[in-house]
Amino acid sequence: MLAARPKLAVYKFASCDGCQLTLLDCEDELLAIADHIEIADFREASSRVVDGPFDLTLVEGSVTTPEDVPRLHEIRANSRVLVTIGACATAGGIQGLRNFADAEEYRRVVYARPEYIRSLATSTPIQDHVSVDFELRGCPISRAQLLEVISAYLGGRAPNVPRESVCVECKRRGTVCVVVAHGTPCLGPVTQTGCGAVCPSYHRGCYGCFGPQDTPNAPALSAKLLQLGMDPPSLARIYRTFNANAPAFEAAANAARTDPAHSERS
């Protein structure tokens, strides 16, 4: 038994559970991870809860209820290093689509007795409420990047997580460009890598699950996608999906919905 292992906590807000499942999907590494870091508060995996403060806290999900806000502040106060995991935590997630709609109407559509439901009008990322030490993108996150964050923490160094585009990854893998070769619409040029450029390797265009890369040129890509025959509503929707509230994607979706140049060209 190793003495004084650092403590790990995993918390969930509005989400699908997929990003925290990624930790349990580290089948070859899970028992080794547990040798080096104590799983102190991770309700999906354990009925044992060890008191904080925690050395490393992973937070999945977005803020969508009034109770979430004080709970998140408490988690922050109890965590030395707080890492957000996944598109819900870093950009509000798919449920962030309510930010562009009448959330009250959503509640009435879905529930017969909306007064029983406690829900905010918006879905917001964790960093809108508390300071975040590191963010892992993706819908879902990459297992390799999660292991990198944990290893880097244990090694006392910064995680090595590239912020470059999916295109760079396709070149590295030797995947033929789906836009150039087949005219398939693809968000690869504006999307951060991390998935391993998996969609183009399956003959499909990237749909942006890792959110915007460091220096995205969305206007140039949008013009190209319209030229390939995509209509403006579809263009707006492709940006407005899993990372709809990431600023670069939000702006690109708005431009596709309103820019007259776009509608003329269609």
Next chain:
Amino acid sequence: MTDRTISVDYLARVEGEGALRVRIHDRSVDAVELAIFEPPRYFEAFLRGRSYLEAPDITARICGICPVAYQMSACHAMERGLGLSIAPEVRALRRLLYCGEWIESHALHVFLLHLPDFFGVPDAIHLAKGHREVVERGLALKRVGNELMTVLGGREIHPINIRVGGFYRTPAREELHALRPRLANALRLAEETVRLCASLPFPDVENDYEFVSLRHPDEYPMNEGEVVSNRGLRIPPARYDEEFRELQVPYSHALHSVRRGGGSYLVGPLARYALNRDRLGPCAATIVREVGLEPVVRNPFRSVIVRAVEMVYACEEALRIIDGYRPPERPYVEASGALASDDCVAITEAPRGMLYHRYRLDATGTIQEARIVAPTSQNQKRIEEDVRKVVERSIDLETEPLTMACEQAIRNHDPCISCATHFLSLDLVRD
């Protein structure tokens, strides 16, 4: 005269956020409330206005544990509504993908969430201290399920290769054959798991469930079949709404499903096995005989054995599909002409039970209305009844062991709370 409350503020080893309250008054159970406080995400509202082609990827995000189930129900619903017919080779690949998800999800539940209860430990990490080989076996099985999903789907959580009409890219024979040795090993591991689970001590409980599942003429049900029950129900999936309804309760964000004119019912492995055990493959049937598993399992604690049997079946079925695989001529078919349909409906068997999708599309294929009923909302009322029974028969226990017994009664059904919250129906308004 005493009042007592059993209360669990945050259920552990289940997927998603839920709490339990049991009120006991003078040795009788006043109320059992499984409160799902997982916040709603309004999928059915924001699916409106999206293309029918987006439904598989968007609904996958309802649940990171069983995304394939959402993708399958969404694809089948759209294909039915649009009259698309799917090549037999594509159909076989979908079944293979579902085998991967069943193996992964059942291994997660059996080894990481459920077995710790039987060994009296808080989690699999503690289980590994005394029984490392058991946990390693579970992780190895889980990994094979994930590998199958990764080859076919591109990745294990929210696979990217699934579309209405088929797949973006279908695998070459060699890609699938490369999985054979690991699947053959997984089959052996799953058989050992059945033996282990069958040897566990179980409390003596029998519940009178109405089991509901799909039933297919030739196969153990995954993607297709009629909806049947052990009380004589037999309907096509399109008639689901005529037989089942959902109710909203004040203490939970998830709806309760009930049979119209009846009460609770149970979906999932216990139901599938009770109604389809004659459709299991030879390996699964043999191990069932070897351990003497009863033909209908009414003890919910014994669901751990049934999940292990279904893992055996998923491994042998995956091997059978791989051996017979020929790549289809085209990876997918596309819809053409007017896309209007109010008949996009399908039920498939998620690891936790039936998953119902229904959509209405306009002529451009834009979703006008969406309705999704997840397995856990169907089981929620029945889970509460199971908890009530546990409390009634153990009412003299101290609060702490009684609380633990209640939590176990919930975990028996592998509830996926993330799923349960997100699908509340338009239909409700009629109440």
